[in-house]
Amino acid sequence: MYCFFISATVFAQNNNLIPLDKNWKFQYGGTDFAETKDFKDQAWLTVNLPHTWNAKDVFDDDLTYARGIAWYRKNINISKEQLNQKASLYFDGVYQIADVYVNGAFVGKHKGGYTAFTFDITEFLEEGKNTIAVKVDNTQNSFIPPLSIGYAGYGGIYRPVKLMFANELNFDGFYASSGIKIKTPHVNKQSAKISIDASIKNSANQSKNITLSHQIYNDKNELIKSLTKDFMLHNNETITISLNSDIENPNLWSPETPNLYQVKSTLKVDGKEVASIANPLGFKWFSFSAENGFSLNGAKYILKGTNRHQDMEGKGDALSNQDHLRDMQMIKDMGANFVRLAHYPQSPRVLALADSLGLLIWEEIPVVNYMNISPEFLANAENMAKEMIYQGFNHPSIIIWGSMNEVLLWGKNAERVQDHVNEKPYITNVQKYAFTLDSLVRVTDPSRYSAIAMHQSKEYDEFNLSQIAQINAYNIYAGWYGGKVNELKGYLDQRHKQYPNQILFLSEYGAGSDARLNTSQPQRLDFSSQYTRYYHEEYLRQFKQLPYLSGTAVWNQFDFSQPNIGGTIINTNQKGLATFNRTPKDVYYLYQANWAIKPMIHIASCEWTQRSGNDKDKQEVTIYSNLKTVSIKLNGKKQGTKSFNDIKKAVYELPLKYGKNFIEATGYKGEKLIKDTLTVYLRPKALDKQNFKSLAINIGANTQYLDSKNEIWVEDQVYKKGSFGHIGGTPITMNLKKVIRGTNDVPLFYSSLEGLQGYKIDVPDGNYELTLGFVEQAVTSEMERIFSVKANNKEVISNLDLNKQIGEFTSYQKTFNVVVKNNEGINLIFSATKGKTILSALAVKKVITNPDK
Numbered sequence: 001m002y003c004f005f006i007s008a009t010v011f012a013q014n015n016n017l018i019p020l021d022k023n024w025k026f027q028y029g030g031t032d033f034a035e036t037k038d039f040k041d042q043a044w045l046t047v048n049l050p051h052t053w054n055a056k057d058v059f060d061d062d063l064t065y066a067r068g069i070a071w072y073r074k075n076i077n078i079s080k081e082q083l084n085q086k087a088s089l090y091f092d093g094v095y096q097i098a099d100v101y102v103n104g105a106f107v108g109k110h111k112g113g114y115t116a117f118t119f120d121i122t123e124f125l126e127e128g129k130n131t132i133a134v135k136v137d138n139t140q141n142s143f144i145p146p147l148s149i150g151y152a153g154y155g156g157i158y159r160p161v162k163l164m165f166a167n168e169l170n171f172d173g174f175y176a177s178s179g180i181k182i183k184t185p186h187v188n189k190q191s192a193k194i195s196i197d198a199s200i201k202n203s204a205n206q207s208k209n210i211t212l213s214h215q216i217y218n219d220k221n222e223l224i225k226s227l228t229k230d231f232m233l234h235n236n237e238t239i240t241i242s243l244n245s246d247i248e249n250p251n252l253w254s255p256e257t258p259n260l261y262q263v264k265s266t267l268k269v270d271g272k273e274v275a276s277i278a279n280p281l282g283f284k285w286f287s288f289s290a291e292n293g294f295s296l297n298g299a300k301y302i303l304k305g306t307n308r309h310q311d312m313e314g315k316g317d318a319l320s321n322q323d324h325l326r327d328m329q330m331i332k333d334m335g336a337n338f339v340r341l342a343h344y345p346q347s348p349r350v351l352a353l354a355d356s357l358g359l360l361i362w363e364e365i366p367v368v369n370y371m372n373i374s375p376e377f378l379a380n381a382e383n384m385a386k387e388m389i390y391q392g393f394n395h396p397s398i399i400i401w402g403s404m405n406e407v408l409l410w411g412k413n414a415e416r417v418q419d420h421v422n423e424k425p426y427i428t429n430v431q432k433y434a435f436t437l438d439s440l441v442r443v444t445d446p447s448r449y450s451a452i453a454m455h456q457s458k459e460y461d462e463f464n465l466s467q468i469a470q471i472n473a474y475n476i477y478a479g480w481y482g483g484k485v486n487e488l489k490g491y492l493d494q495r496h497k498q499y500p501n502q503i504l505f506l507s508e509y510g511a512g513s514d515a516r517l518n519t520s521q522p523q524r525l526d527f528s529s530q531y532t533r534y535y536h537e538e539y540l541r542q543f544k545q546l547p548y549l550s551g552t553a554v555w556n557q558f559d560f561s562q563p564n565i566g567g568t569i570i571n572t573n574q575k576g577l578a579t580f581n582r583t584p585k586d587v588y589y590l591y592q593a594n595w596a597i598k599p600m601i602h603i604a605s606c607e608w609t610q611r612s613g614n615d616k617d618k619q620e621v622t623i624y625s626n627l628k629t630v631s632i633k634l635n636g637k638k639q640g641t642k643s644f645n646d647i648k649k650a651v652y653e654l655p656l657k658y659g660k661n662f663i664e665a666t667g668y669k670g671e672k673l674i675k676d677t678l679t680v681y682l683r684p685k686a687l688d689k690q691n692f693k694s695l696a697i698n699i700g701a702n703t704q705y706l707d708s709k710n711e712i713w714v715e716d717q718v719y720k721k722g723s724f725g726h727i728g729g730t731p732i733t734m735n736l737k738k739v740i741r742g743t744n745d746v747p748l749f750y751s752s753l754e755g756l757q758g759y760k761i762d763v764p765d766g767n768y769e770l771t772l773g774f775v776e777q778a779v780t781s782e783m784e785r786i787f788s789v790k791a792n793n794k795e796v797i798s799n800l801d802l803n804k805q806i807g808e809f810t811s812y813q814k815t816f817n818v819v820v821k822n823n824e825g826i827n828l829i830f831s832a833t834k835g836k837t838i839l840s841a842l843a844v845k846k847v848i849t850n851p852d853k
Contacts, residue, residue, distance in 0.1 A: 016082070016165035020089075020132070021049040024157070025073045028053050034071040035101035035133040041073050050318035052095075052156035054138075058316070058561050059571045061741035065152065065563060072134045072157055078125050085165040086203060087125055089132070090118045090176065092159030092348060095317070096144060099135040111144050111380055113153070114344035114366060115387035116176040143376040145384065146343065148369035148410050150573065151309055152561035154316040159347055167274040169208055169267055172201035172238050177390035180265050180279050183447060187285040188298070192247045194281070196227065198265055201238040208233050211268040212241055216281065219251050219259040252297050253282030253396045255337035258358030260396070280355050282396025288449055288471060288503045290496075293550040303360065303551025304595050305338030306331055306577070307508060309560035310346050313580040316561075321349050326582065328353040331557055334577070334588060335595025340507060340553045343368050343405050345388045354397035362451065362507075362553075363392060364402025367437070370410035373429040381433075382440055389444045398448060403437040405453040406475060408460060420459060427463050438468050453507045456491070466502070471550065475508035479524060485538040489545055496548050503550055510555035511535040512567055512574035513585060517703040517747055518608040519715060520620060525733055527568045527747070528703050529607040533587050533622070540594055540647050554591070558582060566738045566809075568747040586622075593624035593648035599669035601625040603678040612685040612704055612712045618653035619682070625650070627667035627674060635662055656682040685714055687723055689764045694845040695724065699759075699773075700731040701751035713748060713841065719760045729756030729837075734777055734809070743811035748841040749775040755836040762825040766846055770826065771815045773841030776802035785835035791818045792827055799833060811840075817847065 025044040033039055051072075057065040078087075089100065095113030099106065102124035110117040124130075138155030140147070171179030181197040196214050210233050216225040227243040251259035261281035267274050286296045294303050308327065311317040319327075324347055331339060339359050341350065344366040354361050365384045371377060385403065392398050411417035412426040420427050434452065441450045451471035460466040474495075479485030488509070496504060512525075513532035522531035536554075543552055559569070559576035567574055577588040589602035604622040613619060623630050626648055632639040634654050642650040654663070661680045666673060687695070698705045698713040705713040719725030732754050734740060740749045752775065770791060789797040796816045806812040818826055826844060830837035 016085070018076075018163040018165075020074060020076070020161040020163055023074065024049060024051070026051065026053075026070065028066060028068070028070040030069040031071055034073065035106075035135070036104040037129075037131040039073070039131075039133075044073070047072075049160060050156075050158045050320065052154040052158045052316040052318040054152060054154045054156070055314060055316035055318065058152040058154070058563055061570060061739060063564060063739065067139050067153065067155065069135060069137045069139070070155060072136065074132045076130050076132065076163065078127060078130050080127050082165050083125060083127055085122075086120065086168055086170065087122045088118050088120050088164045088166070090116065090162045090164060091157070092116050092161070094134070094136055094157050094159075095138050095153060095155055097137040097141065098157075101133040101135075103131055104133075111141075112384045112387070113138070114346070115384055116159075116348065116391055117387070118173060118176045142372050143374060144380050145377070146366035146368040147372060148414060149343070149366070150368075150562050150565070151343075152311065152316065152563055154311065154318070156316075156318060158316070158318040168204040169200070169202050169210065169233070169269060170275045171265065171267070171277055172199040174199060175387045175390040177393065178277055178279055180263070180277060180394065182263055182279055182281055182394045184281075184283055185447075187250065187252075187283050189252065190249060192250045192283045193244065194247055195242060195244045196263065196265070197240050197242050199238065199240045200233060200267065202233040202235060205235050207235055208269050211271075212243075213266050213268070214243060215264045215266075216245075216247070217262045217264065219261060221262070247283070250283035253284045253358075254297055255358035255360060258282070258356060260355055279394045280352070280396060281394070282355065284396060286399055288550050290501050290503050291548055293548060303338040304336050305340060305360075305551055305553035306334075306336050306557040307340045307342045307553050307555050308346070308557045309342065310350075311561050312558065312582060319347070324349045325353060327558070328357055328359065330578065330582065330584070332357045332359060333596065333598075334592045335597070336591070338362070338551055338553065339557075340364075340402075342508075342556075345384075345392070348391070351392055351395045351397060355395050359397055360399050361395070361397045362400035362402055363388060363398060364405065364451070364453075365437075367404040367407060369406055370412065370414065371407060371430055371433055373412070373426060373433070378433055378436065381437060385437060385440055386444060389441065393445060400449050400451050400471065401441045401445060402451045402453060402473075403441055403469070404434060406455045407434065407452075408457055408463075408465070409455055420463075431463055431465065434465055434468050442470075449503075451505065451507075466499070471503045471505050472499075473505040473507035475555070476506060477509060477511075479535050479538070480511045485535050486542070488539060489542040492546055492549060504548065505550050506552040508553065508555035509539055510575035513587070514568040514574055514747060515579065515583075515585065515607040516706045517568060518611065518706075519703040521702050523702055525736075526701070526703050527574060527750070529586055532585070533590060533604065536587050536590055537647050537649065540590070544646075564737070564739060566734055566736050566740060566750070568750045570739045570746055586624075589624045590647070590649070593626045593644075596626060599627060599667075599672065599674045601627060601630060601665050601667050601674045601676045603663055603665050603676050605663075605678055605680060609678065609680050610683070610706050610710065610712060611680065612683045612714045613656070614684070614686060615656065615658050615682060619656045619680075621652045621654050621663065623650045623652070623665050624648055625665075625667055625674070627669060630665050630667045633664040633666075656680060658682050658684060683712060687762060689762075692763055692846055694843070695761065695763075696843040697724065697841070698748060698751065699726070699839045699841055700729075700733075700753035701747075702731075703747075703751075705745075705747045707745055713843075716753065722762050724761040725759070726753055726756050727758040727760065729753040729839075732777060734775070738777075738809045740775060741807075741810045745811075745841075748773055749811045752777060752838050752840040754838050756830050756839060757837075758830060759828040759839065759842065760825060761844055763820055763844065763846070765821050765823065767849065768818045768820060768826065769815060769845045769847055770818050771813055771841075771843040772797070772839060774800070774802055774806075774812045774814075774838060775810065775840050776806065776808040777838070778808075783835055785832070785838065787830060787832040787835070787837040790829040790831075791816065792820065792824060802838075813841075
């Protein structure tokens, strides 16, 4: 059972808190007078919060999604008693501009989509019916971070909304915080010092005699300390009261022992309690070192981390509290102890879960890829940083505040650039803004470390951006976008040698995968499960040789939205250790085997349970486990016992038979049996001339593709007599920035064969239906592509110009019949009039004629 604390003024325990999540009226599009009390909204949709209008349209093959204005309206009833209290609306998060109205009156505007905000609405309320209207705008705004983002800007009121009634005397929730700042300036195993700052506001027209008290409860919910102060607060005055105390023998907070204390703060007037609020408290001390990495509670501690985006399939970023719990529990169960909340502040529930589950946190503001050099942009970024820090200040899980990510990836003109040699005025201001934001972070919260995340560019050194933050974090993708996986260590070693006093952190690394694509010959950028596992295996090996590295964070825990990005799942970043719907990939269990304590064993073929091959060839099957040994049975027959290597991996070569194969992996932790099972189906890959029915080929690819109809499209090959394959041609893949349109079978068109002269399939005589798939990958005005195709000397495609006739990056299929006789098989001849020929997919199916007709 977990205890959740939410740091915000609206959650005062004896104040009247009303959730406002049900029965909102919603309409997308700008509407005149929608803020007025008597506006007719009966025809609008009725929605519940959290809500976004972009849960689906981000992922279609259109190049845009709905970014604009929408309206939310809700009626509430206010009693006479409630009118005599202070009333506030509290929003956990609205993306990204919110204009709030009550009964037609403008209450306030909030800019920024990832932090909470609150408005005092006391003066706008009436007895009886009241109307709340919120105009939400998710249009890209050049003055509000983020400007360029590799994730969707989901519009909506996508986090909870609450209405709070409070006394005129209350804690002052600056920047929508709790109004309480808890500091632990000294902690060790024997004792701790605690300092509690309470900001208190008297909105009454008269002075008040006040008693402030803080009651400290330990992790067993036992009262261990009470701090009290009496004072007078004049009318319309706000003050901060600091109270200090010593705590003996504190139970320390760590990911392994997340001992969570609680501070209950109350205000009394003439002995009557008028306000109270609870905040989490954890006792820990930590430090980062350029030479030795990270230390927690006096001992070196390896930060084993991941990144998390807050969206998921079918919901966008409108996640429920249960969704957040599932996500954080999956991360914890994997054995991680650290999460970077990238690239923006996330739900208060996430921080509460990190506190209670035991996950250290890096939280950052969404200054991503580049900046707008304007005072308004900087002011909005500064405000976001203050909201983030004040709202999260009391969470013991937080150890790092981030101020920006890969800010030199783009140039001043909102385009990705290789360098900024011609942008000196822009870079000068970027330096200034980076220093300003980092300084703000350090001054606002000196107890945590500041960080800047950078990509692999020498310009961060040339422009001194790598000299600003306390932690230099790097996003390194050696072996994915370019280079080789084993280059990671060399890069970091060189950096540590060149800058021995810099604290280094690996803030991102990863490789994309698609569970539908599998291969026995993995290659970079093939999106196969096998390459992704190889990539992560090699990174884990290198981590063990980097003692100075302060921490690592996988990119990403879950697949997430990335509009206008290609790959094999369009508009989706596929680097997650779990899919967009939270199904763990095989690579998730690699990390669990290496990081988790709970005994586990996993057959790493859950993404390749349907495969094509030869029953005379053995099939490689990998096992991940944190046990010492594993024993395998295949269809009830023992296949031997093996030990696990340095990355908790064992590999078997198994003689799978055609059809159903049952694999059982077992091991022991002491006397306890740990087991995993998997059923794998093997289909013949070789052409069966006597019983041939169909063949589907993933042209130009080294991977097998399993489509939604359970059809396996086998990997391509050079022609072999008696089989199938291409004659000539060079395999190519689609640019990752390009979205393939017009098909649900995107993986088939991600890879192609260019410049082929022919394709042969040695099928027996008969009638066949042949389907060819094409996509134009890259044609410029200087280079055209026009080609024709013959099937057994009959022209079936004439002068095909994909760019002009179909459109670039758009799939096209052509189906025709072929008659095979005299054992000639199917012989396709490709000839180009201009440019090079191209082919992406090929399927052949035997046409069965009814002899009775």
